[in-house]
Amino acid sequence: MNPKSYNTLVTEYKDYIDTVDSLYRLDTIDENEISALYKQIKANLIETKILTPEGVRQMISRACFINSRSLKGYLQLGMIVRNEYHTKDVTHIPKFFDYFTNKEYGVIFNERNKRNLYKFREKEIVMAIMNDDKDSLVRITGNQDFNPNEKHDMILNPNIK
Known part of the structure; x- marks a missing residue:
């Protein structure tokens, strides 16, 4: 051009x-x-x-x-x-x-999405990251039960069918 x-x-x-x-x-x-x-x-x-x-x-x-x-x-x-x-x-x-x-x-x-909405799970840590909520992130990661190796399905994953 x-x-x-x-x-x-x-x-x-x-x-x-x-x-x-x-x-x-x-x-x-x-x-x-x-x-x-x-x-x-x-x-x-x-x-x-x-x-x-x-x-x-x-x-x-x-x-x-x-x-x-x-x-x-x-x-x-x-x-x-x-x-x-x-x-x-x-x-x-x-x-x-x-x-x-x-x-x-x-x-x-x-x-058409109505029946599939249940597949989305909100994980507290994912929401803290998405909302840029530093206080919640510190609280979650400071918890004794926090597992840094835990994997999360991202709720924004386009491949969820």
């Missing part, structure tokens, strides 16, 4: 690129920042018809998988899109995203 056409495309799709970058780099649970990101998504992805609301929810769940430290922020964002556009069953939503959405809000995005 010649540099001129590349630069033209980057300029033309700057809003889209910036919005997707912001989504994948989400690092907050602040409602105002989540709301601002939602407005950006709505204006640059949904209203431009680049993505449907269902496509946006799929993208949110993929971004959450990659950036699981911001799980709660992604859950909030997914619920805003769901409530705004009244989308019901969305395919290709990972089971882990449905698990946490169901746990937090009592909602399942992909009904």
Whole structure:
């Protein structure tokens, strides 16, 4: 691709690129920042018809998988899109995203995941790591029963069937 056409495309799709970058780099649970990101998504992805609301929810769940430290922020964002556009069953939503959405809000995005949610087990140490909860991690690892060699199935494991 010649540099001129590349630069033209980057300029033309700057809003889209910036919005997707912001989504994948989400690092907050602040409602105002989540709301601002939602407005950006709505204006640059949904209203431009680049993505449907269902496509946006799929993208949110993929971004959450990659950036699981911001799980709660992604859950909030997914619920805003769901409530705004009244989308019901969305395919290709990972089971882990449905698990946490169901746990937090009592909602399942992909009904086919419903019967498999029991497979996700929350281990206290895994949740302490995901939530960057240093106090809990120190408490857990300081316990006499703590086994540093114990293996945990990650709840974000995409291979859980």
